[in-house]
Amino acid sequence: MKPSRTPARETIAAIATGLGGGIGIVRLSGPRAEPIVAGLVTPWPKSRPPTHKLHFGRVRDPASGEIIDEVLACVMRAPRSYTGEDVAELHAHGGARMMQRLLELVLASGARLAEPGEFTRRAFEAGRIDLTRAEAVAELIAARTDRALAAARSVHSGALEKEVRGLRSELVRALAELEGALDFPDEQPDARPEAESARAVCALETRFLALAATYRKFVRDRAEVTLVGRVNAGKSSLFNALCGEERALVDVDPGTTRDVLEAEVELGGAWVRLVDTAGERLDGGGEAGRVEERGVDLGRRRRGRADAVLLVVDATIGFGEGEQALWQSLQGTPRLLVWNKRDAGGAPAGLPEGACVVETSALTGEGLAELRAALPSLLGIEADHEGALEVSARHREALVTGAQALARAAAILSAGEPSEVAAVELRDALHHLGRITGETVDAEVLDAIFARFCLGK
Ligand SMILES: Nc1nc2c(ncn2[C@@H]2O[C@H](COP(=O)(O)OP(=O)(O)O)[C@@H](O)[C@H]2O)c(=O)[nH]1
Ligand SMILES: [Mg+2]
Incomplete structure (x- = not known):
């Protein structure tokens, strides 16, 4: 029985590397991958070049004769390639315009622009990898x-x-x-x-x-972690310390933070969007102005969508009724108490039963490593799982x-x-x-x- 003919596949091409690197790669896959590269790179060996070997040459625009770049070209013939089809690559200088020019030449020579993931999809469809490995x-x-x-x-x-x-x-x-x-x-x-x-x-x-x-959701997904607490507890100071740069304004004046501030950081192995919010004027914390009120409102809404919350307590004031109410309102959200200003205040006292607490000083840096280390278990990705499926x-x-x-x-x-x-x-x-x-x-x-x-x- 004659094998059934499958229709010839299109040859696809794309820039395979992030733009702006020293070297950039344009990759092609499909039946025309090798002839397209052979038509652009000069000199090209008269006899078929060996597979999986780099070949030095220049890319010339066939229309104008202009030399575009010096390149290393490579052919990886089927089935020993990423997609299982013939694959070819041009390694050139990785500037954005350079990569675009090379891609344009390849497309003008008969390739089609690849869709996102199409190389890997072809590898999956060729049976080289299953879907779990493709993902x-x-x-x-x-x-x-x-x-x-x-x-x-x-x-x-x-x-x-x-x-x-x-x-x-x-x-x-x-x-x-x-x-x-x-x-x-x-x-x-x-x-x-x-x-x-x-x-x-x-x-x-x-x-x-x-x-x-x-x-474990937060192994793969970014978690939003929000700092809340009374004004002046040191939320913005902690935010800056955890970001490793001075992002938020810090002042002795209560109510300094109004806008919601965000920073993406790695904390204890978790990828976190850390959010700083306006503090609450808890019991006797003075009056908030109109703009500050709006900041507090914004902060409360933001707290509602947090994956975890750090309630910052001012150790020089302690855990009062205001903190108690705030802590209660956070029930159902993974939450952690941060007993800040430990350098100036006493040890944790009067805390709700079973609450996890980390003692810190944003001023001296004391306890910050412990705070970072507490994040994975707060987010349900305890570190002892590492390497397991x-x-x-x-x-x-x-x-x-x-x-x-x-x-x-x-x-x-x-x-x-x-x-x-x-x-x-x-x-x-x-x-x-x-x-x-x-x-x-x-x-x-x-x-x-x-x-x-x-x-x-
Ligand atoms: N002694 C001491 N002062 C701190 C600490 N953290 C913050 N502060 C001070 O407390 C004041 C309020 O800090 P800030 O970060 O703006 O608090 P926020 O209102 O909660 O954002 C500032 O004067 C900070 O320098 C700390 O750990 N120890
Ligand atoms: Mg602040």
Whole structure:
């Protein structure tokens, strides 16, 4: 039988590197990748150049004859390439205009501009990598902390794919046993009785849920952490200390901060948007003016959307009724007490039961390391998880939905109901595993996943 012909694929191209670096790369993938580069780079070897080797030459605009740059060109022939297709690269001087000129030449020679993530999508569609590893490519690039890198690396290495394939093969075995019992009810002396099948399915459900439970939102996502407290407690001073630069105005005058200030920083391995707000005039803190009132209002609204809150207490004043009310109002949000001005005030006292407190001095820097270190556990990403497999929100959703199907299957089997019905549920669970690795994923979901990639990857 003749193999069916697939239509020739377009050759895609994009700038693969961030703009403005010393060296920039224009990457091409597809059947015309090599001929396009051969037509632009001079001299080009008469015989086919070896694959995966750099070749020095100059890029000339075929229309004008103008030399654009000296480059190192490279061809990586299929199937030993990132996409599984012929890939070619031009390594040139990385200036923004230079890269644009090279890309324009490549496009004028017959390539099409790649969509975000299209190289990786082709690698996935060629079966070179599964969907978990394709997604991890974007996460390796997006990672802002070592913690996020470690999580991305572990998925990128195939650890999640392996885990899911393991679950899949056990599920297939359970299904085969059920269906074997269906097809040959009398000829299956060694088929498991239903109660035992139910136990096996329950065990699988537990494993689905255990894997789902490795999800930690703030390993991948930025957390918004807001400083609140009475005026003059030292919020802006702490904000500056944690940012490592003087961003907020600090003054003995109460009510200095009015606008909401933000800074993106790494704190204890968590990627945080730190927010400084206007302080509250708690019990006897004096009158706030009109503009300050508006600042306080703004701060309160901002507090409402915080992922975690640091309530800063002035150690020279202590934890009063005002702080108590503020602390109460924050119930339900991860919260931490920061006992500031420890250099000038006493030890923590009168705190609500069970409240976590860190003693600091924004003035001397005392306690700041402890404050940073307290962030991961406040955000639910304790550091001891590092390097372990951690699933994403998408994976978790698929695992939890799959586990629900398994729970229904187990209930059906234990109730002695027809095993055909249980088999339908097991197939449903299989489908959800396939959504993780990409065998049974909707096209729109794939579009959404790859749209999050940057251009050129
Ligand atoms: N002794 C001492 N003074 C501090 C400390 N933190 C802030 N201050 C002072 O307290 C005043 C108010 O600080 P600020 O950061 O503006 O407080 P905010 O109103 O909460 O933002 C300023 O005079 C700061 O220098 C601290 O840890 N120790
Ligand atoms: Mg302030």
